[in-house]
Every structure is written in structure tokens, then in C-alpha cells.
Amino acid sequence: MLAVAIDRETIRKFDVAGPRYTSYPTAPVWSDEVHERVYIERLKVFGQSEKVLSLYIHIPFCRTLCAYCGCNVIVRKQDDKYADEYLSCLFKEMDLVAQYIGRKKTIRQLHWGGGTPTYLSEKQIERLFQKTAEVFNVDLKGEIAIEIDPRTATKEKIDRLRALGFNRLSMGIQDLDPNVQKAVNREQPYEMIGDLYAYCRQAGFRSINFDLIYGLPFQTTESFSRTVSRVIGLKPDRIALYSFALVPWLKKHQKKIDEATLPPSDVKLDIFLQARSQLLDAGYQAIAMDHFALEGDELAKAFREGGLYRNFMGYTVKPADEYIGLGLTSISFLEDIYAHNHKALPEYYRLLRAGMLPVERGKILSMDDRIRQWTIGALMCRFRIDKNEFKKKFETSFDGYFTEEQAHIGRCVKDGLMKVDGETVEATELGKIFIRNICMGFDRYLRKQDAPGRFSRTV
Ligand SMILES: C[S@@+](CC[C@H](N)C(=O)[O-])C[C@H]1O[C@@H](n2cnc3c(N)ncnc32)[C@H](O)[C@@H]1O
Ligand code: SF4
Known part of the structure; x- marks a missing residue:
């Protein structure tokens, strides 16, 4: 017996292209x-x-x-x-x-x-x-x-x-x-x-x-x-x-x-x-x-x-x-930055032979990035956000900070992906399967006109 019954219409609705959130902001x-x-x-x-x-x-x-x-x-x-x-x-x-x-x-x-x-x-x-x-x-x-x-x-x-x-x-x-x-x-x-x-x-x-x-x-x-x-x-x-x-x-x-x-x-x-x-x-x-x-x-x-x-x-x-990641294409996360090594082997070799570290690109995280990184991390690892924990960590209220996201949370609740219970926001059984869709609503960069490249599909 399947743990959650999901019909085709639900799949069609949630099967979109989206990040896997091994990092936030995404590469x-x-x-x-x-x-x-x-x-x-x-x-x-x-x-x-x-x-x-x-x-x-x-x-x-x-x-x-x-x-x-x-x-x-x-x-x-x-x-x-x-x-x-x-x-x-x-x-x-x-x-x-x-x-x-x-x-x-x-x-x-x-x-x-x-x-x-x-x-x-x-x-x-x-x-x-x-x-x-x-x-x-x-x-x-x-x-x-x-x-x-x-x-x-x-x-x-x-x-x-x-x-x-x-x-x-x-x-x-x-x-x-x-x-x-x-x-x-x-x-x-x-x-x-x-x-x-x-x-x-x-x-x-x-x-x-x-x-x-x-x-x-x-x-x-x-x-x-x-x-x-x-x-x-x-x-x-x-x-x-x-x-x-x-x-x-x-x-x-x-x-x-x-x-x-x-x-x-x-x-x-x-x-x-x-x-x-x-x-x-x-x-x-x-x-x-x-x-x-x-x-x-x-x-x-x-x-x-x-x-x-x-x-x-x-x-x-x-x-x-x-x-710290070492080697071709490796990623490091140190203090407040992601650093990504070169992807091409000849360039990786050339820089190291010249005594240089082979970093190609990365991201310096703003405070907003860190708040969203923590929020998406909590959803990916625990399927829930504790608003009190959020407040303690960032000295601001979850609802006050995420005013724009309230509509997304409301839609997720209506679609049966999330439930809000007092001080916790939690993924339902259905929401656990479509957790990437929930996280996407907290990803500020996906909203921009010049939203980043293409991702694999969530289903
Ligand atoms: C680096 S590989 C594991 C070690 C070794 N190269 C191997 O394949 O046995 C890491 C894992 O990524 C997963 N993987 C690779 N390409 C994938 C893809 N396109 N979609 C989903 N998973 C993928 C595979 O399950 C693979 O075992
Ligand atoms: S090509 Fe095959 S063996 Fe090599 S990393 Fe990919 S999955 Fe592993």
C-alpha cells in the first residue's frame, strides 16, 4: 500500500523545474x-x-x-x-x-x-x-x-x-x-x-x-x-x-x-x-x-x-x-562565502602549477541570504520551521520577516503541502514529497526577472 495517494492532477501541478537546494543561494x-x-x-x-x-x-x-x-x-x-x-x-x-x-x-x-x-x-x-x-x-x-x-x-x-x-x-x-x-x-x-x-x-x-x-x-x-x-x-x-x-x-x-x-x-x-x-x-x-x-x-x-x-x-x-572542498569543481563554504573551484582540468592544473588556488566563482552571503539559507535548510532537514527558534536566531519574527512569503505559505496550506500550527510551520506527508516546491517559495532569486538557469524537475 502506498503511504500517500497522489493523483495525476496533483503531479501535474507540482512537477516543475526546481533546485535541489544542496546550497542556498543556488550555484x-x-x-x-x-x-x-x-x-x-x-x-x-x-x-x-x-x-x-x-x-x-x-x-x-x-x-x-x-x-x-x-x-x-x-x-x-x-x-x-x-x-x-x-x-x-x-x-x-x-x-x-x-x-x-x-x-x-x-x-x-x-x-x-x-x-x-x-x-x-x-x-x-x-x-x-x-x-x-x-x-x-x-x-x-x-x-x-x-x-x-x-x-x-x-x-x-x-x-x-x-x-x-x-x-x-x-x-x-x-x-x-x-x-x-x-x-x-x-x-x-x-x-x-x-x-x-x-x-x-x-x-x-x-x-x-x-x-x-x-x-x-x-x-x-x-x-x-x-x-x-x-x-x-x-x-x-x-x-x-x-x-x-x-x-x-x-x-x-x-x-x-x-x-x-x-x-x-x-x-x-x-x-x-x-x-x-x-x-x-x-x-x-x-x-x-x-x-x-x-x-x-x-x-x-x-x-x-x-x-x-x-x-x-x-x-x-x-x-x-x-x-572545505579540494579538487576539480569542489565547493567550499567558509564563514559567509561559497567558493567554487574551476571545472576545466587544464585550468585547474595551470593555476596550481603557478602557485595559485583554483577558485573560479562563488557567492558572498548577505544577511537575507543567511536567513533564507537557514529556513530552507530547516525545511530540507526537518520538514518544519519553529518560529520561536527563528526569532531567537535572527532577533526578528518569522511572520514579520517573511511578509511576501505569506501568500506562498497560504497556497501551500490550501494545496495540502503545509500546515501551520501555532508557532510551527510544517510540511504534511504530501508536502514532504514536494519539499522542493515548498522551499522554492522562500528562494528570493527565483522571483527575479533574471531568475537563474534551468533546474531538473521536482518529480
Ligand atoms: C559520484 S556518484 C557515486 C560514486 C561512483 N561514481 C558510482 O557511480 O558508483 C554519486 C551518485 O550520484 C547519483 N547520480 C549521478 N547522476 C545522477 C543524476 N543525473 N540524477 C540523479 N542522481 C544521479 C548516483 O546515484 C551516484 O551513485
Ligand atoms: S559516470 Fe557513473 S561511475 Fe562516474 S560518477 Fe557518474 S555515476 Fe559514478
């Missing part, structure tokens, strides 16, 4: 107001504080390209020379960042993402970890996580990662149906995944996450329901159930996907709702927008207790004070 409104000098100033201020750090490291390489991929990737056949060249510049970036910070900071959360971090050889994995541990204090009791691709994660690499101190991993599964896998150029049999998963469990990782995507070519409610059943059978601690983001104007290779093979939006939503109810029935708790965790998992507990946070690494229980 399309960033500009060159943030450049190397601005970033260096913030690194220095951070260095003078006692604040701790979340560090993200981006490894952009993949051996082959998955047709649906929306990540920042560079396709290279397996050859150590590509990653060796990349690591040499990444180490320069790490040294520069550490030099401007001016002291050895503690990393509470370390995350390697991509692309494919397991594109690195065992030796390269070891070198990168050791370099990080030389430059920073890596808190081995913190979250040390890596995204792995089952096709490139050998058992030897898993052993090496565990021995170094990695305690969490996230596996790209997407879909287990052979027809879907073939259509998206990502063939990885269930047996191989099951075998690797058992090995990782035995190796003692504290938490294992699976990434799934709904809305891919040739998916049907039945086929994806089989995928979800098999995933449930393996019992990963967490599952990210992503909506396929089709953005061919940003990711040219997605143009190769024949749209006639994609499930229409009502079927896509059915696939999601079916998967969601299977996961809930199996004891997973729905966490914020698109994550699920076993009831005993610390993420589920934090969500129940209102202690969940979101950054570019996803949802987290233990937010560090500041967030």
Missing part, C-alpha cells in the same frame, strides 16, 4: 565576486578560530561514462598516470590551503567523492590519505567516508581503505535490472554487488549506504520494485533514493538518452512511492527528502530528534563548523 546565481583573494581571507580567519573542519576531496575520473550521470566527471581509461598527475596538483592545493589556514586543523568529517575515488590504485589511495593526515589532524573517530563504484572497488582496495581508517562507504547501485543497466551503460550484476557488500560488511565498515536512482530508461514500477526488494535483502544501513535529474543542457551526454524510454512523470512518481513504501515496510525510516535509514542508524535517530544537517556531502549528524 546559478554565484558569480566572480568570490575569487582567490576573497577565499584566502576567509581561510585566514578560519585559521585564527578554534573551529573544526569537514573536508571533501573530489576525484573526477571514471573509466566509462554512465548515460544518466549528472556528476562532474572526466572519463579516462585505467592508467595510473592520469591520477598521478591529478594528485600532484591536488597536493599543491592542499598545501596552499593549509598554508593560508596557518595551523593544523582537525577534520571531523572526511569525504572522498567523485567521479570515482576507487579509480585510484591502492598506492594512490594510501598516498592521498597519508598526505591528508600530514597536513591536517584526521579524527579517526569522526566520519571518514568514501563513494565506491562496485566495478572498480577490488577487495584489496576495500582492505586498504579500512586499514587507513575509512569507516563509512557509499556504493553506486542505481538499478539492478540488467535491461536498465545496459541502457545506461553501467553493467554490474547483482551477484558481484552482493559479494562485494558481504566483503565490506566483514571488513567492519560502520555504515554502508546504497545509491539508487528512479526514473531511469526502461524502469517500470515492477522492475524497480524487484531492485528494491533485493536491496532490502542485503540490508544496507542507509539508502539514497535519487530522482533522475535530466539536465541535457548541462550534461551533453544525457542527450543520447531517448526520452521515449523514460517513465512518464506519473509513472516515475509511482516508482518512487512504491519504493518508498517497500522501504518503510522493511523498517527503514524516511529521512528528509530522498534518504532512508534503518531505525537504529544514527541518521534516523538524528532526524527524529531534529539534529540533522545538510551540506554538499549529503545529510550529516555531526556538522563541522566549516567546509
Whole structure:
């Protein structure tokens, strides 16, 4: 049985293009107001504080390209020379960042993402970890996580990662149906995944996450329901159930996907709702927008207790004070700025070889940005806003500040997306599914004539 009944008319109404709010303000409104000098100033201020750090490291390489991929990737056949060249510049970036910070900071959360971090050889994995541990204090009791691709994660690499101190991993599964896998150029049999998963469990990782995507070519409610059943059978601690983001104007290779093979939006939503109810029935708790965790998992507990946070690494229980991203296309959030690294590899290499930090653009947040950032964050992580908490934090009343937004809140209440109860504004069960639509009403930049670029659809 589905948890929420949704008809086609509702889907049509709410299926609009909208941001996923991994940041606010969203990346399309960033500009060159943030450049190397601005970033260096913030690194220095951070260095003078006692604040701790979340560090993200981006490894952009993949051996082959998955047709649906929306990540920042560079396709290279397996050859150590590509990653060796990349690591040499990444180490320069790490040294520069550490030099401007001016002291050895503690990393509470370390995350390697991509692309494919397991594109690195065992030796390269070891070198990168050791370099990080030389430059920073890596808190081995913190979250040390890596995204792995089952096709490139050998058992030897898993052993090496565990021995170094990695305690969490996230596996790209997407879909287990052979027809879907073939259509998206990502063939990885269930047996191989099951075998690797058992090995990782035995190796003692504290938490294992699976990434799934709904809305891919040739998916049907039945086929994806089989995928979800098999995933449930393996019992990963967490599952990210992503909506396929089709953005061919940003990711040219997605143009190769024949749209006639994609499930229409009502079927896509059915696939999601079916998967969601299977996961809930199996004891997973729905966490914020698109994550699920076993009831005993610390993420589920934090969500129940209102202690969940979101950054570019996803949802987290233990937010560090500041967030630094290293590598091609990485994003940092320091003090009051977002800083975004260059996307083109030659430029990234050129700047670092010249001794410069490869910052391309970003955003300096105004007070209004920070207030809306907090509000959208509360909706994405907790599905609710406590007006008293808002007042305490910003010394102004929620209703007084958001006068223009009252009409949006009223519409959301009328549409059954939100309810207002005394001092709290809360998403309903329906509103939780369309949380991006609710957040969009608080996004000041979407209202402007020159509203930022195009986004994927909310369904
Ligand atoms: C960097 S990848 C994970 C690591 C590794 N590259 C892999 O694919 O196994 C991060 C995740 O983003 C998700 N993803 C990639 N492209 C997407 C898209 N267009 N829409 C929704 N999710 C997407 C996938 O679930 C993928 O596992
Ligand atoms: S989904 Fe993962 S493996 Fe596939 S192209 Fe994207 S980053 Fe690479």
C-alpha cells in the first residue's frame, strides 16, 4: 500500500523545474565576486578560530561514462598516470590551503567523492590519505567516508581503505535490472554487488549506504520494485533514493538518452512511492527528502530528534563548523562565502602549477541570504520551521520577516503541502514529497526577472 495517494492532477501541478537546494543561494546565481583573494581571507580567519573542519576531496575520473550521470566527471581509461598527475596538483592545493589556514586543523568529517575515488590504485589511495593526515589532524573517530563504484572497488582496495581508517562507504547501485543497466551503460550484476557488500560488511565498515536512482530508461514500477526488494535483502544501513535529474543542457551526454524510454512523470512518481513504501515496510525510516535509514542508524535517530544537517556531502549528524572542498569543481563554504573551484582540468592544473588556488566563482552571503539559507535548510532537514527558534536566531519574527512569503505559505496550506500550527510551520506527508516546491517559495532569486538557469524537475 502506498503511504500517500497522489493523483495525476496533483503531479501535474507540482512537477516543475526546481533546485535541489544542496546550497542556498543556488550555484546559478554565484558569480566572480568570490575569487582567490576573497577565499584566502576567509581561510585566514578560519585559521585564527578554534573551529573544526569537514573536508571533501573530489576525484573526477571514471573509466566509462554512465548515460544518466549528472556528476562532474572526466572519463579516462585505467592508467595510473592520469591520477598521478591529478594528485600532484591536488597536493599543491592542499598545501596552499593549509598554508593560508596557518595551523593544523582537525577534520571531523572526511569525504572522498567523485567521479570515482576507487579509480585510484591502492598506492594512490594510501598516498592521498597519508598526505591528508600530514597536513591536517584526521579524527579517526569522526566520519571518514568514501563513494565506491562496485566495478572498480577490488577487495584489496576495500582492505586498504579500512586499514587507513575509512569507516563509512557509499556504493553506486542505481538499478539492478540488467535491461536498465545496459541502457545506461553501467553493467554490474547483482551477484558481484552482493559479494562485494558481504566483503565490506566483514571488513567492519560502520555504515554502508546504497545509491539508487528512479526514473531511469526502461524502469517500470515492477522492475524497480524487484531492485528494491533485493536491496532490502542485503540490508544496507542507509539508502539514497535519487530522482533522475535530466539536465541535457548541462550534461551533453544525457542527450543520447531517448526520452521515449523514460517513465512518464506519473509513472516515475509511482516508482518512487512504491519504493518508498517497500522501504518503510522493511523498517527503514524516511529521512528528509530522498534518504532512508534503518531505525537504529544514527541518521534516523538524528532526524527524529531534529539534529540533522545538510551540506554538499549529503545529510550529516555531526556538522563541522566549516567546509572545505579540494579538487576539480569542489565547493567550499567558509564563514559567509561559497567558493567554487574551476571545472576545466587544464585550468585547474595551470593555476596550481603557478602557485595559485583554483577558485573560479562563488557567492558572498548577505544577511537575507543567511536567513533564507537557514529556513530552507530547516525545511530540507526537518520538514518544519519553529518560529520561536527563528526569532531567537535572527532577533526578528518569522511572520514579520517573511511578509511576501505569506501568500506562498497560504497556497501551500490550501494545496495540502503545509500546515501551520501555532508557532510551527510544517510540511504534511504530501508536502514532504514536494519539499522542493515548498522551499522554492522562500528562494528570493527565483522571483527575479533574471531568475537563474534551468533546474531538473521536482518529480
Ligand atoms: C559520484 S556518484 C557515486 C560514486 C561512483 N561514481 C558510482 O557511480 O558508483 C554519486 C551518485 O550520484 C547519483 N547520480 C549521478 N547522476 C545522477 C543524476 N543525473 N540524477 C540523479 N542522481 C544521479 C548516483 O546515484 C551516484 O551513485
Ligand atoms: S555515476 Fe559514478 S561511475 Fe557513473 S559516470 Fe557518474 S560518477 Fe562516474
